[in-house]
Amino acid sequence: MHGEILRRLAIAIPQLLIMTFITFLLIDLAPGDILAQYRFDPRISQKTIKALEDKYHFDKPVFVQYGYWLVNFCKGDLGYSFSRNAPVTAVILERVGNTFLLGIFALVFTWAIAIPLGVFAAVRQYSWTDRIMSFISYFGMSLPSFFLALLLMYLIYLASGIPLIGSLPISGMVSAGFDQFPWHRKILDIGAHLMLPTIVLTVGALASLQRIARGNMLEELRKNYITTARAKGLPENRVVYGHALRNAINPLITLFGFSFSDLLSGAALLEIIINWPGLGSCMLAAVRSQDTFLVMGSMLMGGGMLVLGNLLADVLLIISDPRVRS
Amino acid sequence: MSRNFLHTNRAFEKFKKHSLAVTGLWVLVFLYVCMLFAEFIAPYNLDNGNRALSFQPPSPLHFIHNNSFAFPPVVHPLSYRFNQLFEREFIEDTTLSLALSFFTAGDAVKLFGCIPIRHHLFGVNDPTGTTRVYLFGADGVGRDLFSRIVYGSRVSLTVGLAGVLITFLLGFIIGGMAGFYGGKIDWILMRTAECFMLVPSFFLMLALRSAFPMNLPSSTVYLLIILIMSFIGWASFSRIIRGMTLSIAKRDYVTAAKAIGASDARIILVHILPHTMSFSIVSLTLSIPGYILGESALSLIGLGIVDPAASWGNLLGGAMNVADIQYHPWILIPGVFIFITVMAFNFLGDGLRDALDPNR
Numbered sequence: 001m002h003g004e005i006l007r008r009l010a011i012a013i014p015q016l017l018i019m020t021f022i023t024f025l026l027i028d029l030a031p032g033d034i035l036a037q038y039r040f041d042p043r044i045s046q047k048t049i050k051a052l053e054d055k056y057h058f059d060k061p062v063f064v065q066y067g068y069w070l071v072n073f074c075k076g077d078l079g080y081s082f083s084r085n086a087p088v089t090a091v092i093l094e095r096v097g098n099t100f101l102l103g104i105f106a107l108v109f110t111w112a113i114a115i116p117l118g119v120f121a122a123v124r125q126y127s128w129t130d131r132i133m134s135f136i137s138y139f140g141m142s143l144p145s146f147f148l149a150l151l152l153m154y155l156i157y158l159a160s161g162i163p164l165i166g167s168l169p170i171s172g173m174v175s176a177g178f179d180q181f182p183w184h185r186k187i188l189d190i191g192a193h194l195m196l197p198t199i200v201l202t203v204g205a206l207a208s209l210q211r212i213a214r215g216n217m218l219e220e221l222r223k224n225y226i227t228t229a230r231a232k233g234l235p236e237n238r239v240v241y242g243h244a245l246r247n248a249i250n251p252l253i254t255l256f257g258f259s260f261s262d263l264l265s266g267a268a269l270l271e272i273i274i275n276w277p278g279l280g281s282c283m284l285a286a287v288r289s290q291d292t293f294l295v296m297g298s299m300l301m302g303g304g305m306l307v308l309g310n311l312l313a314d315v316l317l318i319i320s321d322p323r324v325r326s
Numbered sequence: 327m328s329r330n331f332l333h334t335n336r337a338f339e340k341f342k343k344h345s346l347a348v349t350g351l352w353v354l355v356f357l358y359v360c361m362l363f364a365e366f367i368a369p370y371n372l373d374n375g376n377r378a379l380s381f382q383p384p385s386p387l388h389f390i391h392n393n394s395f396a397f398p399p400v401v402h403p404l405s406y407r408f409n410q411l412f413e414r415e416f417i418e419d420t421t422l423s424l425a426l427s428f429f430t431a432g433d434a435v436k437l438f439g440c441i442p443i444r445h446h447l448f449g450v451n452d453p454t455g456t457t458r459v460y461l462f463g464a465d466g467v468g469r470d471l472f473s474r475i476v477y478g479s480r481v482s483l484t485v486g487l488a489g490v491l492i493t494f495l496l497g498f499i500i501g502g503m504a505g506f507y508g509g510k511i512d513w514i515l516m517r518t519a520e521c522f523m524l525v526p527s528f529f530l531m532l533a534l535r536s537a538f539p540m541n542l543p544s545s546t547v548y549l550l551i552i553l554i555m556s557f558i559g560w561a562s563f564s565r566i567i568r569g570m571t572l573s574i575a576k577r578d579y580v581t582a583a584k585a586i587g588a589s590d591a592r593i594i595l596v597h598i599l600p601h602t603m604s605f606s607i608v609s610l611t612l613s614i615p616g617y618i619l620g621e622s623a624l625s626l627i628g629l630g631i632v633d634p635a636a637s638w639g640n641l642l643g644g645a646m647n648v649a650d651i652q653y654h655p656w657i658l659i660p661g662v663f664i665f666i667t668v669m670a671f672n673f674l675g676d677g678l679r680d681a682l683d684p685n686r
Contacts, residue, residue: 011517011520012524015517015520015521015524016524016525018521019521019522019524019525022521022533023533026533026534026536026537027533027536027537029537029538030536030537030538030539031539138346138669138672138673139669141672142615142665142668142669142672143665144619144622144661144664144665144668146622146623146626146642146661147642147658147661147662147664147665150642150645150646150651150658150661151658151661153648153651154651154652154655154658157648157651157652170648171648261523261526261527264526264528264529265526265527265528265529266528268526268528268529269528269623269626269627272627273626273646280528280529283529283532284532284627287532287533287535287536288540290536295533295536298529299525299529299530299533302525302526302529303524303525303526303529305526306524306525306526307524
């Protein structure tokens with residue numbers, strides 16, 4: 001199994017690099033480049049521009065440029081972001097943390113709510129609670145995240161008279177004057193800003209996970225060993241939560257990797273809408289200003305997080321399912 | 327042939343029992359018919375605005391007029407004044423009342439792009455043109471949001487169908503080839519597919535969009551979005567088709583076809599792929615919402631369809647500013663249409679899955 005994980009990594013990393021190459025070609029196809037704004041700026045001399053071109057090899061053919069990028073990448077240098085006047089690594093590291101924060105919160109909430117709801121719905125199949133929940137999950141599955149975010153913004157505005165809910169922040173990650181806050185207020189402040197995006201991402205992912213958990217649980221409950229367990233007189237709680245649940249969860253863990261991908265995509269759009277300083281909004285700004293190195297860095301990071309998510313799912317599966325280990 | 331017919335018939339009977347799916351189907355039929363007759367249903371043209379009516383709230387329809395029931399309902403002209411806080415307030419001028427009428431003469435348009443008509447489904451007969459009926463209110467330049475939603479459905483409702491069609495072709499050809507030939511071809515095609523699944527799709531969408539100029543006309547962007555979305559979507563679909571092809575290719579009748587000397591193309595197209603059809607129909611129906619949402623997302627952040635053209639995403643883009651939602655909440659309405667369409671497709675896809683799956 002360890003070999004399997006290594007083998008996957010060995011394929012995933014070249015694939016990621018191929019994707020960065022495709023991205024590089026795509027940006028090269030687009031008219032204009034990042035230095036265009038420098039060229040039209042009378043304050044910047046032709047000499048400086050020439051020096052920049054030489055330093056980043058903008059005058060060379062695209063394959064050579066990519067070659068230089070690749071060499072620098074191996075040295076751990078992702079280039080320089082002209083739109084932000086900082087090294088790409090620094091810009092991205094700052095952003096990745098914020099996206100991660102959002103992702104982790106959304107994941108924890110989704111799993112903590114969806115699994116119990118799914119199990120509950122399966123145990124009481126076709127009951128009213130099951131039907132209501134399946135209807136709600138259709139609802140949640142179909143509600144676009146961007147629309148939900150805008151709706152919540154409006155609801156929070158409508159609730160402005162109500163304490164706590166009415167004062168929830170609806171955009172950004174920190175309030176004005178954040179730097180002067182004592183540490184405990186800093187945590188509270190970020191926590192308050194996390195509320196809206198976490199709700200949006202959780203609602204989006206909740207529905208499908210709940211449905212799958214319900215399906216798995218139902219399938220498990222129909223198996224022979226459950227009948228055996230019941231026949232030998234085990235209490236129903238132990239049959240459901242001790243026997244069936246453990247087996248129903250395993251297939252879900254593989255799903256974890258995939259849900260991570262959806263989450264990152266969903267979070268990227270949401271970040272743009274609510275001005276969350278994460279990887280998604282960074283990517284959009286980079287694309288708009290044709291900041292090649294920043295776009296490549298963001299792509300690499302987005303892809304890297306996905307690969308990591310999938311690997312994490314594999315490792316978790318090994319821990320939870322002894323059958324996979326051998 | 328008769329066996330096939332029986333299967334279809336049984337699937338149809340099963341589908342009819344799935345009440346949510348049937349509802350979803352009818353909702354979609356309604357939306358698509360409205361889309362076809364957009365020029366007739368929309369009371370105003372796409373770009374027919376009146377700046378004096380900027381952000382006019384939805385026109386109140388009075389079903390009770392002069393203490394008696396009125397049908398068609400009556401509308402009063404709206405105009406604004408500033409209150410003490412210097413906020414715009416729309417007030418109805420009750421001295422003037424105009425009845426809503428059906429088949430009203432209005433903007434000259436061409437139905438289906440060729441038949442010139444002047445009459446619209448409904449409207450108000452006001453020769454001065456100052457009284458307008460705005461069912462869903464107005465946008466920033468005083469254009470009818472209802473009309474724009476009706477016209478916008480042309481983009482939002484077709485982008486999914488066109489995108490799915492291309493994905494379907496790409497997925498079939500690539501997945502079928504990979505599964506049938508195996509070996510090196512399979513390895514190369516599938517590793518390439520994985521490349522596209524390795525990056526979060528929204529990032530890929532942005533990168534692909536960035537290869538083209540940002541100020542393209544909306545009609546070009548429309549085609550571009552379809553291409554981009556299918557370029558992203560083919561990977562996962564072709565992987566599943568490949569898996570199914572692998573198992574079908576081992577069956578005896580495929581060997582028999584090979585023995586007779588059927589060409590590879592014939593075996594893949596005639597003997598293998600039809601067996602993946604029921605899966606494909608379900609999977610593609612369920613993936614249409616993804617295309618609709620993708621278009622909406624791109625238009626929402628200003629990289630897709632741009633004003634004066636309309637799509638539901640681009641209309642909802644007007645609501646990106648918090649202050650705009652607070653003062654003019656009706657600009658959120660396009661989002662409701664996206665939601666309803668996505669839900670209808672989800673219901674329909676689920677119903678189709680239950681109906682076409684012989685194991686259920």
